[in-house]
Amino acid sequence: EVQLVESGGGLVQPGGSxxxxxxxxxxxxxxxxxxxxxxxxxxxxxxxANIKEDGSEKSYLDSVKGRFTISRDNAKNSLYxxxxxxxxxxxxxxxxxGGLGGDYWGPGTLVTVSP
Amino acid sequence: DIQMTQSPSSLSASVGDRVTITCRASQxxxxxxxxxxxxxxxxxxxxxxxxxxxxxxxxxxxxxxxSGTDFTLTISSLQSEDFATYYCQQYYNYPFTFGPGTKVDx
Numbered sequence: 645e646v647q648l649v650e651s652g653g654g655l656v657q658p659g660g661s662x663x664x665x666x667x668x669x670x671x672x673x674x675x676x677x678x679x680x681x682x683x684x685x686x687x688x689x690x691x692x693a694n695i696k697e698d699g700s701e702k703s704y705l706d707s708v709k710g711r712f713t714i715s716r717d718n719a720k721n722s723l724y725x726x727x728x729x730x731x732x733x734x735x736x737x738x739x740x741x742g743g744l745g746g747d748y749w750g751p752g753t754l755v756t757v758s759p
Numbered sequence: 760d761i762q763m764t765q766s767p768s769s770l771s772a773s774v775g776d777r778v779t780i781t782c783r784a785s786q787x788x789x790x791x792x793x794x795x796x797x798x799x800x801x802x803x804x805x806x807x808x809x810x811x812x813x814x815x816x817x818x819x820x821x822x823x824x825x826s827g828t829d830f831t832l833t834i835s836s837l838q839s840e841d842f843a844t845y846y847c848q849q850y851y852n853y854p855f856t857f858g859p860g861t862k863v864d865x
Contacts (some may be wrong), residue, residue: 679855681803688846688857688858688859688860689795689797689803689846689848689857689860690857691848691854691855691856691857694855703853703854704854705854706854739802739803741803743805743808744850745791745793745805745808745809745848745850746793746795746803746805746808746848746850747805747808747814748805749802749803749804749805750802751801751802752802
């Protein structure tokens with residue numbers, strides 16, 4: 645069974661930092677591009693970032709460039725998102741998704757940025 | 760950025776109905792078009808990748824078609840478990856972008 649499980653969300657003040665993690669099992673992690681996608685409360689889906697199988701290529705949404713960093717540890721079958729200088733507009737459920745076209749998704753972790 | 764639009768934004772249907780959702784890209788995206796289903800309070804689930812390739816867990820009543828800039832998701836005979844919001848996404852160019860969603864309800 646394929647499982648992606650995010651963790652690390654929570655309440656943080658504007659300007660603060662959080663590190664999200666996603667543990668993956670049931671697929672050959674090293675064969676998959678990995679993405680972070682977010683969904684603000686009551687809104688649609690927004691792609692945030694992705695990383696190539698070997699970590700050699702990374703891409704970001706313009707609004708998070710310079711603030712967010714995506715990384716992966718293939719030895720641990722894990723994906724990460726380091727989020728710095730958080731803003732209220734970053735408040736969302738963050739999902740990790742496996743595959744360039746998002747074949748597999750985790751249940752998400754909620755990030756709330758508020759004073 | 761490539762803009763994705765969907766129509767309709769919502770529709771009401773009955774069990775057994777044939778449902779078609781349209782997705783349009785602001786420029787050509789080749790075959791890099793995916794469809795997702797999301798139920799309230801749940802994560803999205805992949806239905807279709809590369810325009811028409813069904814994921815293994817997806818019933819055959821779902822199908823995808825299209826090319827260039829115009830794409831469709833069809834549900835041949837709507838079932839109760841299909842009431843949800845459906846999103847298309849292009850993964851041809853960065854940033855990857857989603858359509859605004861189509862809510863299918865009774």
